[in-house]
Amino acid sequence: MKRGTLFPLAATLAVQLLVSMAVITVPVLAPALARDTGMQPGFIGLFIALVYGVGMAASLVSGAFVRRHGAIRLSQLCLVACAAGLACLAVGTPLTIAASAILLGAGYGPVTPASSHVLAKTTPPAMMSLVFSLKQTGVPLGGVLAGAIVPALVAWVDWRAASLAVGAACLATVALAQPLRASLDADRDPSSRFAPRAIARPLGHTLADPALRRLAICSFFFASLQLCLITFLVTHLTLNLGYTLVEAGLMLSAAQAGGVVARIAWGAIADRRGRPMRLLGIVALAMGLAALATAGFTPHWPAAAIAVVCAAFGATAIGWNGVYLAQVARLAPPGKAGEATGGSLVFTYGGALFGPPVFTFLVAAGAGYPAAFVAAAVPPVLCGFWLLWRDRAPPQGAVG
Numbered sequence: 577m578k579r580g581t582l583f584p585l586a587a588t589l590a591v592q593l594l595v596s597m598a599v600i601t602v603p604v605l606a607p608a609l610a611r612d613t614g615m616q617p618g619f620i621g622l623f624i625a626l627v628y629g630v631g632m633a634a635s636l637v638s639g640a641f642v643r644r645h646g647a648i649r650l651s652q653l654c655l656v657a658c659a660a661g662l663a664c665l666a667v668g669t670p671l672t673i674a675a676s677a678i679l680l681g682a683g684y685g686p687v688t689p690a691s692s693h694v695l696a697k698t699t700p701p702a703m704m705s706l707v708f709s710l711k712q713t714g715v716p717l718g719g720v721l722a723g724a725i726v727p728a729l730v731a732w733v734d735w736r737a738a739s740l741a742v743g744a745a746c747l748a749t750v751a752l753a754q755p756l757r758a759s760l761d762a763d764r765d766p767s768s769r770f771a772p773r774a775i776a777r778p779l780g781h782t783l784a785d786p787a788l789r790r791l792a793i794c795s796f797f798f799a800s801l802q803l804c805l806i807t808f809l810v811t812h813l814t815l816n817l818g819y820t821l822v823e824a825g826l827m828l829s830a831a832q833a834g835g836v837v838a839r840i841a842w843g844a845i846a847d848r849r850g851r852p853m854r855l856l857g858i859v860a861l862a863m864g865l866a867a868l869a870t871a872g873f874t875p876h877w878p879a880a881a882i883a884v885v886c887a888a889f890g891a892t893a894i895g896w897n898g899v900y901l902a903q904v905a906r907l908a909p910p911g912k913a914g915e916a917t918g919g920s921l922v923f924t925y926g927g928a929l930f931g932p933p934v935f936t937f938l939v940a941a942g943a944g945y946p947a948a949f950v951a952a953a954v955p956p957v958l959c960g961f962w963l964l965w966r967d968r969a970p971p972q973g974a975v976g
């Protein structure tokens with residue numbers, strides 16, 4: 577991989593990792609936070625919904641900000657917003673917890689459109705799926721770090737200190753990204769002005785293209801299941817299987833690790849075979865099966881078997897994003913990868929917005945975690961069959 581591709585990949589990967597770790601830190605802290613503040617553990621579903629609701633809005637305006645200030649500058653501001661959000665979380669009042677969700681959403685939403693802008697102009701077409709998938713490993717890698725480090729910090733100090741420590745790491749990454757700004761933000765246009773129509777332009781790119789529209793709709797349900805896994809796995813294991821917070825955090829790390837490995841593998845397969853839509857259909861069917869297996873967990877399951885299922889769940893429900901984002905960038909109009917990504921992410925973040933609250937409602941209504949995981953599994957399976965049915969043409973652009 578040449579330096580012109582490697583350095584942008586490293587920069588966007590580091591930013592993605594820290595922003596993702598910041599968001600995933602909150603579900604990991606949820607049992608300890610609920611115990612100390614008196615909130616119900618299920619609050620985390622509403623918290624994550626608010627994060628992604630704000631992220632949805634922020635992704636729509638990211639294209640205009642990238643044009644004026646540059647993708648790296650926007651990424652740095654996202655890191656600052658996440659650090660501020662974790663500081664608010666550490667205060668631990670209902671008002672500051674709500675402010676935390678808003679700040680984390682403002683930091684999380686624009687990161688992917690910004691990185692897509694950078695990578696689309698620095699990545700050879702034959703490596704698009706692999707490079708985007710490598711960058712997207714920052715999401716599960718952030719989850720691995722959150723699941724492995726944050727519970728240990730809680731046990732060593734407390735949950736407030738753990739939250740502040742992750743925020744400090746976000747600020748350190750701001751400084752590390754600064755030397756790359758001059759080169760990677762060289763295409764910014766300081767004279768560009770924001771106009772209200774700029775909010776609608778990203779959605780226009782997505783809705784005008786049938787393939788982009790299909791991808792966006794499927795991403796709604798994929799993201800819903802992904803966020804249900806990330807948000808509720810720790811609580812499910814601690815409340816229903818008797819796991820400790822550290823043990824459940826390690827199972828979340830296993831799921832995230834599965835996502836790391838699979839994102840790279842799916843990206844390489846998509847580039848080589850030239851059938852990203854078909855691959856996404858197969859992954860969709862597999863994530864539904866993994867969710868059904870998770871619904872079947874009982875205290876009698878061996879820990880090793882649960883770890884294997886969690887890793888498979890992560891490999892599918894977390895592993896799909898890189899292939900999806902690379903395909904969005906391929907289908908976008910020339911020079912509009914960031915805007916097309918922002919429009920598609922409205923649907924993706926919409927799934928993350930609605931999925932956890934629906935899951936929370938099902939649990940609160942007495943259905944229980946197993947039934948809620950089953951309900952979350954059905955739409956991705958249907959999407960998988962839809963993608964496989966639509967992708968019946970000969971492969972295009974196969975490499976090697």
